[in-house]
Amino acid sequence: MMIVPTLRQLEYFVAVIDHGAFHSAAKACGVSQPGLSAQLQELERQLGVVLVERARPKVLPTEAGAALLERARALLLGAQDLTEAARTHARPFTGPLRLGVIPTVAPYLLPSAVPALRNAHPDLRLFIHEDETDRLLEQLERGHMDLLLLSLDAQLGDVARLAVFDDAFQLAVPTDHCLARRKWVRESEIAGEALLLLEDGHCLRDQVLDLCHATGASESTDFRASSLGTLVQMVAGGEGITLLPSMSIEIEGRHANLATIPFRRPAPARTIGLAWRKTSPRGAEFEALAPLFRPPKRQPR
Amino acid sequence: MMIVPTLRQLEYFVAVIDHGAFHSAAKACGVSQPGLSAQLQELERQLGVVLVERARPKVLPTEAGAALLERARALLLGAQDLTEAARTHARPFTGPLRLGVIPTVAPYLLPSAVPALRNAHPDLRLFIHEDETDRLLEQLERGHMDLLLLSLDAQLGDVARLAVFDDAFQLAVPTDHCLARRKWVRESEIAGEALLLLEDGHCLRDQVLDLCHATGASESTDFRASSLGTLVQMVAGGEGITLLPSMSIEIEGRHANLATIPFRRPAPARTIGLAWRKTSPRGAEFEALAPLFRPPKRQPR
DNA sequence: AACGATCATCATCAGAGGTTATGGAATCAA
DNA sequence: TTGATTCCATAACCTCTGATGATGATCGTT
Numbered sequence: 001m002m003i004v005p006t007l008r009q010l011e012y013f014v015a016v017i018d019h020g021a022f023h024s025a026a027k028a029c030g031v032s033q034p035g036l037s038a039q040l041q042e043l044e045r046q047l048g049v050v051l052v053e054r055a056r057p058k059v060l061p062t063e064a065g066a067a068l069l070e071r072a073r074a075l076l077l078g079a080q081d082l083t084e085a086a087r088t089h090a091r092p093f094t095g096p097l098r099l100g101v102i103p104t105v106a107p108y109l110l111p112s113a114v115p116a117l118r119n120a121h122p123d124l125r126l127f128i129h130e131d132e133t134d135r136l137l138e139q140l141e142r143g144h145m146d147l148l149l150l151s152l153d154a155q156l157g158d159v160a161r162l163a164v165f166d167d168a169f170q171l172a173v174p175t176d177h178c179l180a181r182r183k184w185v186r187e188s189e190i191a192g193e194a195l196l197l198l199e200d201g202h203c204l205r206d207q208v209l210d211l212c213h214a215t216g217a218s219e220s221t222d223f224r225a226s227s228l229g230t231l232v233q234m235v236a237g238g239e240g241i242t243l244l245p246s247m248s249i250e251i252e253g254r255h256a257n258l259a260t261i262p263f264r265r266p267a268p269a270r271t272i273g274l275a276w277r278k279t280s281p282r283g284a285e286f287e288a289l290a291p292l293f294r295p296p297k298r299q300p301r
Numbered sequence: 302m303m304i305v306p307t308l309r310q311l312e313y314f315v316a317v318i319d320h321g322a323f324h325s326a327a328k329a330c331g332v333s334q335p336g337l338s339a340q341l342q343e344l345e346r347q348l349g350v351v352l353v354e355r356a357r358p359k360v361l362p363t364e365a366g367a368a369l370l371e372r373a374r375a376l377l378l379g380a381q382d383l384t385e386a387a388r389t390h391a392r393p394f395t396g397p398l399r400l401g402v403i404p405t406v407a408p409y410l411l412p413s414a415v416p417a418l419r420n421a422h423p424d425l426r427l428f429i430h431e432d433e434t435d436r437l438l439e440q441l442e443r444g445h446m447d448l449l450l451l452s453l454d455a456q457l458g459d460v461a462r463l464a465v466f467d468d469a470f471q472l473a474v475p476t477d478h479c480l481a482r483r484k485w486v487r488e489s490e491i492a493g494e495a496l497l498l499l500e501d502g503h504c505l506r507d508q509v510l511d512l513c514h515a516t517g518a519s520e521s522t523d524f525r526a527s528s529l530g531t532l533v534q535m536v537a538g539g540e541g542i543t544l545l546p547s548m549s550i551e552i553e554g555r556h557a558n559l560a561t562i563p564f565r566r567p568a569p570a571r572t573i574g575l576a577w578r579k580t581s582p583r584g585a586e587f588e589a590l591a592p593l594f595r596p597p598k599r600q601p602r
Numbered sequence: 603a604a605c606g607a608t609c610a611t612c613a614t615c616a617g618a619g620g621t622t623a624t625g626g627a628a629t630c631a632a
Numbered sequence: 633t634t635g636a637t638t639c640c641a642t643a644a645c646c647t648c649t650g651a652t653g654a655t656g657a658t659c660g661t662t
Contacts, residue, residue, distance in 0.1 A: 003377070032621060038642095039619075056629065059640090071382065076304075078375060078376045079376060083347075086369060335653080355609065
């Protein structure tokens with residue numbers, strides 16, 4: 001069996017489509033434009049099909065090119081996985097670990113988790129990327145991320161996942177709110193309230209919104225916060241109430257005019273966990289890393 | 302992203318494992334032994350892992366090698382599929398078509414189907430391989446077969462499939478059997494009978510055996526035929542009775558001392574159909590070919 | 603001990619794949 | 633229209649990969 005395309009040719013092909021231009025694709029691949037051009041031509045010659053239409057503002061895949069693009073991507077990803085499988089086998093817990101974390105988890109969990117990771121596995125080169133669930137998942141599928149730390153309550157699609165811990169919600173109200181002095185509240189007690197929520201794209205927003213529908217609460221209109229920090233500022237300013245994940249309270253809850261009240265059990269919660277591509281060669285590693293992402297033990301009072 | 306292994310290196314690696322020796326693997330790949338040896342060393346150097354243990358009588362994969370072997374196979378298969386996708390896109394219904402057919406179908410359907418195929422698509426280069434279901438499926442998964450023509454009643458696993466037609470069973474008895482003059486029989490009437498069956502491995506055997514259990518018939522011990530032809534000889538010789546698929550009767554049924562009796566509807570039947578790898582780029586082609594595998598119309602009497 | 607089989611090494615060479623410089627076509631601004 | 637600009641293809645040249653055949657080293661067998 002003679003192998004027809006080379007991985008290098010496929011890499012160039014994918015790069016050209018992704019960049020929409022030869023010269024920038026060439027730069028991204030670390031080669032000169034003529035070099036890339038020649039390889040792509042050779043690929044097209046060998047396959048007997050024109051893959052990219054050299055249109056003016058932007059090169060576009062032909063029909064055939066579009067049909068082969070995903071196969072090419074899958075092959076390149078498979079090659080990457082193979083090398084990673086080799087390294088993992090030779091020396092586990094080494095090499096790059098591209099970790100994606102959602103914005104409503106990163107600032108609260110990473111300060112403890114990152115040192116723990118570095119300490120337990122000093123040869124792991126950690127790259128952290130913070131983004132919303134959907135974009136993280138796309139990056140994961142494309143092989144630009146290795147591991148995600150996020151809420152497993154969101155729609156994750158066909159990925160391997162492992163729950164790490166549950167993160168209960170608490171009610172956050174201004175100190176002059178009628179519930180501010182309560183030791184706990186029932187879920188049903190937020191019925192009729194209008195909650196301040198995060199802006200679109202945050203999985204936390206979607207989950208709390210679902211909770212609103214289930215309990216008879218609603219979303220406070222006119223304003224959506226871009227972070228939990230902003231949200232807390234607004235609650236403390238008397239603009240409304242909201243739900244905060246417990247992990248955020250130690251940091252976000254230190255605010256005059258803000259009271260946080262736990263829910264009575266069973267409290268509504270999100271499940272924080274890890275996700276990775278099912279075909280990732282490092283699944284076993286990731287499972288072993290999971291405990292390091294648990295929140296640090298609070299001092300018993 | 303620098304691509305670490307080349308497809309050629311992976312091809313050599315897989316060949317060495319499959320052949321158990323460098324020199325024969327090299328011959329199979331069409332290169333000299335030192336060439337292959339060097340590439341494999343380079344692969345091992347780049348991956349930082351020894352992949353094959355140069356044991357004396359036979360080289361064996363190391364633990365790491367075994368772990369990477371399936372990934373390597375998948376990549377090579379993916380590359381093959383990609384080229385095929387390109388050719389299919391450029392000129393559908395051309396190139397090699399490696400068709401696997403089970404032994405209880407091949408002699409009855411191929412005499413009409415093969416000319417029909419050649420006629421409809423003269424640029425299709427047909428390679429036909431006859432074998433039992435399990436082995437065909439393995440060849441299919443490995444990429445050594447493109448398309449299978451078989452009974453969809455067997456366990457096929459995770460493959461794409463398309464039913465082409467139903468092939469009803471008929472009862473075959475010696476002419477001196479009490480049922481020999483009947484125009485039809487009921488399924489329940491074979492209860493208590495002992496049927497002659499094919500030897501192990503034929504899906505037809507398994508299916509008829511299931512039918513026996515369902516109807517209260519049993520298998521005639523002491524003898525298992527290696528083909529339907531043999532089976533018919535034994536029935537005609539008065540050794541017992543059996544079930545024959547309708548498609549075989551025009552050929553196998555021409556025998557003195559043999560009577561074939563249809564079952565009353567709904568007659569027990571097998572479903573003949575096509576199967577291919579889900580990732581095959583030629584699925585659409587195969588679906589278009591399906592009608593050519595229908596049995597030829599019988600002349601109405 | 604000698605032999606045969608098998609994989610590694612060596613010296614060598616063709617060509618695949620890269621580079622820079624340049625050409626030509628399309629786009630855009632004036 | 634014209635000139636400037638952008639972008640891909642081509643050309644000439646170079647480097648080093650990946651092949652070859654011959655030979656060496658090692659191990660199991662006779």
